[in-house]
Amino acid sequence: MTRLNELASTIRSKNAGVNQVTFDIIFPDRESYDRVIRGGSITRNSMARLFNIPEERISDFVNFDVGNAIKFTIYRSRPNGSPGDWDVLGCQQYGPLTHFDVP
């Protein structure tokens, strides 16, 4: 198994509107992208399990071939900047993805 941060060139998260956070996993080339897609370890289901959320909280999940990227978007538990939210830009939510194991 390989950790995702050894394969991906960019792993990031960011607000997509005030009530969603979107995650981008971008690979440096088609080879590493294909390897991860073929491995089938990054899916709507596995990402829901990683973040302890029901699949319905993932609003979009896309394998974006043109960008050699996997992208998914989740609903926040509260809109950005609400009391109780400590990531107003959603830009640190990707943390757990970096150590996600892929075949």
Added chain:
Amino acid sequence: MAGIETMPDYLVADGGSSDPGPVFLGENIMLGHFVRDELELFLTETRKRGIPMIIGSAGDTGSNFGVDHFVDTLKELALEHRIPKFKIGYFYSEVKPEFLKARLVAGKSLQGLGGFPDLVAEEIDSAARIVAVAGIHPFLKLLEMGADVIVGGRCGDINFTAAPCIAAGFPEALSYHMGKMIECASLVAEPFMGKETIIGTITQEDIRLTPYHPDQRCTIASAAGHSMYERETPYYEHTLGGLLDMRHCTYEQHDERTCRITGAAWEPASELRVKIEGARKVGERYMGFVGIRDPHVVNRVDDAIDWCRAAVAKRFSNETYELYFHVFGRDGVLKELEPVKQTLAHELGIVVEGLAPTDALAAKITDFAVRMFFLARIPGVKGTAGTAATTKQTMKSSPGYIWNINHTVPIDDPMELFPVHITEAGV
């Protein structure tokens, strides 16, 4: 700065976002401390060369205050630098609650975005301030009226760039796509360098992106990567008046540092719906910071939090308040999304965030909650002089707000909510 020496036809810049949260719109304040410095550079350098300048979502939120502040600052700078007379065009984006309530009465649905339920009159009334998100239309109007500088209220990130491209006769699809690709300037290029200039070139057939900074390149990967940045999907961009469809875009390396993109499509909307944003005040807010080093308390931090909550609930049983505990070192950033359940940290930092209807009560409750950490009774603790390290003072924060409006409303005319004005500046 040196990017302007390539003599672009326009200088465009985004002045705002909903990313900083609802406090700025609610309180009608600006987040940036360098607005004057940046406007000074933009204005003096563009006027010197006769290059028109367009700014969208002025003042971080695009509120009327933000627009007025930008226009006033530009006028002051023009006098200070003795810039020859020029025209500033500006438009407002604030929406009166009566307008929205009249739509509800007329039976129109104000649809929620991003999982929000449809809007009800009560939320409209409780919003401190509401702005609508403009399309290209007020920008086009102001260009037509001869503005040399445009200060926009709240608008879609892609529109202050799309407008001058469309005004110059380029296809809508490519114009909007240009807006999408250069909205965050140098973020479309690699390696990552924030706040550098990007040069966008449009023709009848394609758009081309070239970073100004000599150490950056715009590649197929960086451009395709940016096309999905901060949006739910990489394929579509909704804006007032239509939908930008990027499903069939092709990216090519035009030269070493330039990416060429073709293939975007534009689908005009059958119904005009404008996005609206509003912020509702929740209360006054204080924060305190607590440190924990005793490994026994680190392991049982939830017991300490429960103890604090219970103590506050007992002491302030007749009051309305909100209390949040941000446990840094465990799940302060991700909260319930955090997969790491058992922290390996030897110490924890906890921010106690407290809100209440009045300043005095918010201060009292937050401070009390912080002190209760110090007094938390956890069986088995060896220390008997205090279970938490604290700073001297609980700190006043901004009032708390939430986004309570994140909706679309049908309108008849895309200019309806965006009155335009022209004023003269300079000497």
